Amino acid sequence: MKVAIVGATGYGGVELIRLLYHHPHIDEISVFSSSQEGKSMVDNYSHFIEIVDLTLEKIDAERLKTFDAVFFSTPPGVSSEWTEKIAGETKVIDLSGDLRLKDGDVYEKWYGRESASEALLTQAVYGLSEWHEEEIKHTSILSNPGCYPTAALLGLAPLVQANAIDTNHIIIDAKSGTTGAGRSLSPITHFSEMNDNFKIYKVNEHKHTPEIEQQLMAWGEKELTITFTPHLVPMTRGIMATMYAPVQDGWTKEQIKALYEKAYAHKPFVRLRGEGAFPFTKEVYGTNYCDIGWSIDDRTNRITIVSVIDNLVKGASGQAIQNMNFMFGFEETAGLNMVPVYP
Ligand SMILES: NC(=O)C1=CN([C@@H]2O[C@H](COP(=O)(O)OP(=O)(O)OC[C@H]3O[C@@H](n4cnc5c(N)ncnc54)[C@H](OP(=O)(O)O)[C@@H]3O)[C@@H](O)[C@H]2O)C=CC1
Ligand SMILES: CC(=O)N[C@@H](CCC(=O)OP(=O)(O)O)C(=O)O
Incomplete structure (x- = not known):
């Protein structure tokens, strides 16, 4: 084609x-x-x-x-x-x-x-590939998700859908490499400003906030607001989204693990690390993978979820091609089968 x-x-x-x-x-x-x-x-x-x-x-x-x-x-x-x-x-x-x-x-x-x-x-269909496959297959206008929302939503989806966390108290703390800001030169991202530095930006005013809320509300079927805080780190590619939320009463670690395993059992680009094991950005570098790990703190009853992607691949062009594959009836993984560049 x-x-x-x-x-x-x-x-x-x-x-x-x-x-x-x-x-x-x-x-x-x-x-x-x-x-x-x-x-x-x-x-x-x-x-x-x-x-x-x-x-x-x-x-x-x-x-x-x-x-x-x-x-x-x-x-x-x-x-x-x-x-x-x-x-x-x-x-x-x-x-x-x-x-x-x-x-x-x-x-x-x-x-x-x-x-x-x-x-x-x-x-337009919002194309978070792992969750909207059927709508994507039938649309001719596909809206590809933002990079931060992709990482955050894939990490939160199983828990929000099952009402396993308190959606009124979700905090998303995310870090991105500088390619997330595009190729144009800017004082924010040029070498002298960004090398050996770690920046917080657009606190409580980033445009990905309503995008994440829109999808979480669709899954949770109720109004909610989130705290989303983006940061820039001195690396070229990669996003790490760390999410925090209170676990609802009655949910055990085994049940939370089962939610993730069921949700992503047949999703080729989501790799689960499991309870207490966390991925790094380099482990998905150059690929369409989203790797997810989590831990529930017995003392606070809060869950910490870590989700990593390559912002240019799963966060942009890779997911766009995954969606194209659905729209044209190709195999989901066509053109996207790659081993991460490591180290
Ligand atoms: N970088 C990332 O990680 C991600 C980016 N996105 C989104 O994808 C889009 C592209 O991002 P990115 O590639 O990083 O940005 P860049 O700034 O690197 O590239 C954008 C390109 O758009 C073109 N452009 C500029 N103005 C116009 C115009 N008026 N009409 C048509 N084309 C124009 C320019 O090319 P030319 O001058 O040749 O026309 C430019 O090369 C943005 O909306 C971004 O927010 C989404 C997810 C992740
Ligand atoms: C590091 C960095 O600057 N990242 C970009 C997000 C890139 C992205 O996903 O942008 P769109 O939602 O516009 O498509 C930002 O914070 O605006």
């Missing part, structure tokens, strides 16, 4: 190219840019030399309609505008946050910009 990538010159786009290049069902990749028409991907990324020979095209709705699928790996506001023009003619897979929040007012509050139309928001 033929796919297009809009925003191919960014980190999400480059990761899509890397993964799609070896995908067994992809025959043709075309790349689009808002600023570099006519340039090649090698002009932007020398590591592609003699491997990836792709020339950037101008973004054009009629041209995009000719592809089986169009990936948008673009800043907020871009995919919602273009999807209006091409929906119905091709399948859209959006890596940005434009179509994730079902309530346009909530989007406008947290993103500080106009939301996509109600029709698009209704049509």
